[in-house]
Amino acid sequence: MKASELSGKDQAALTKEMTDLLKAQFGLRMQLGTQQLSNTSQLKKVRRDIARVKTVMNQKAGK
Numbered sequence: 001m002k003a004s005e006l007s008g009k010d011q012a013a014l015t016k017e018m019t020d021l022l023k024a025q026f027g028l029r030m031q032l033g034t035q036q037l038s039n040t041s042q043l044k045k046v047r048r049d050i051a052r053v054k055t056v057m058n059q060k061a062g063k
Contacts, residue, residue: 001049006056014057021050 006014025046031037 001052003052003056006053007059009056011057011060014053014060018050018053018057021046021053025050 006017009017025043028037028043028046032040032043037043
């Protein structure tokens with residue numbers, strides 16, 4: 001996901017995207033803990049997507 005895609009969304013859509021990403025991150029952490037996660041790079045991608053969403057939300061809040 002790109003920041004330009006996120007900037008076109010409204011605050012409600014960004015909030016929904018954030019909750020979806022946090023749920024995905026939790027699921028990946030549980031898989032990692034139980035040693036069921038084969039592709040550990042997914043954690044990094046989800047963490048960065050969360051940071052992108054937070055950045056766009058803060059930019060929109062500042063305007």
